[in-house]
Amino acid sequence: MKICKIKKLLYRSFDEDLKEKDRQKLEAALAQDPDLRKEKAHILQQRRLITESRSEGFGPGFSRRVMARISESGETAVRNHIQLAYETMTYLFRRLALVGALAVFLLLALNLTMKNLSPENEIFYASAVTYEEIQNLPLF
């Protein structure tokens, strides 16, 4: 369902401040077109009807029923703090795990692109280390 441009402008005029150019365009159209003026009056009446249909509220005692339901549910603000702490830790862990996984992936990718990787060590994604170097380590 498409609405013509001037009618769109008319609808918009009720819900936002039109730019000067648009406001003049609308006023000119309203001045020339009696049907458009009728349309405007109809829209105003409709909007008033909707606004005036606002309900008077829920039945009496609504707030007491809400509090009773809260009591029945067993929820308390203190318990909610514990839940909040749990949810926060879960949230942080997931974020850290994601960052950690990304870091491992980047390191692996970096290692793979290193030029002096020997074919054997590619399996273990480590740079070349000789047996003599291992023997010279302080551990031995």
Place this chain on the structure above:
Amino acid sequence: MNETELVEAARNGDQEAFHSLVKQYQAQVAATVIGMLGRGPEAEDIGQETFLRFYKALPRFRGDAKVGTYLTRIAVNLCINEIRRRQRRRRFYFSNGESKMTNAPDRKVSNNPGESRNLVQQGLKKLAPKFRSVLVLRLIDGYSTRETAEILRLPTGTVLSRLARAQEKFKRILDKGDGHENM
């Protein structure tokens, strides 16, 4: 106590403070829920659920939105879920051979406020949730276009477009007595 103090007290376990918040905002939540769903037991149930969810969310509520705005957002989302649930149930019954009730609203606008209210409710029920919500928030709850956009988390342009289309559809529903559900 002002609103901030009430929220803080409720967060610290003061039930009376939360009760005060319920009393303060129940009319606003009622306007939204009844506007979206019409009067009935489900409306009260959704109203209660709105405040229950707010209570559960208190520790996370940082106060960057007003309490009224926050409650309205919860209420609108719950109402949309309820509308969708009703639609699924209705489709199930209709697919089992039940005939559709056109239930078109009476075309005449009455001077009786009760009848006019019913007429509006019947008309609103014919609108899809995305159009119904903008009309309810803007015209029944009285939020500005910007506030409506903030509550629904939509661009202002989208809200303006939906308002125009919603009013056009509503006008056709009232003028022609169109009985089709969710245009």
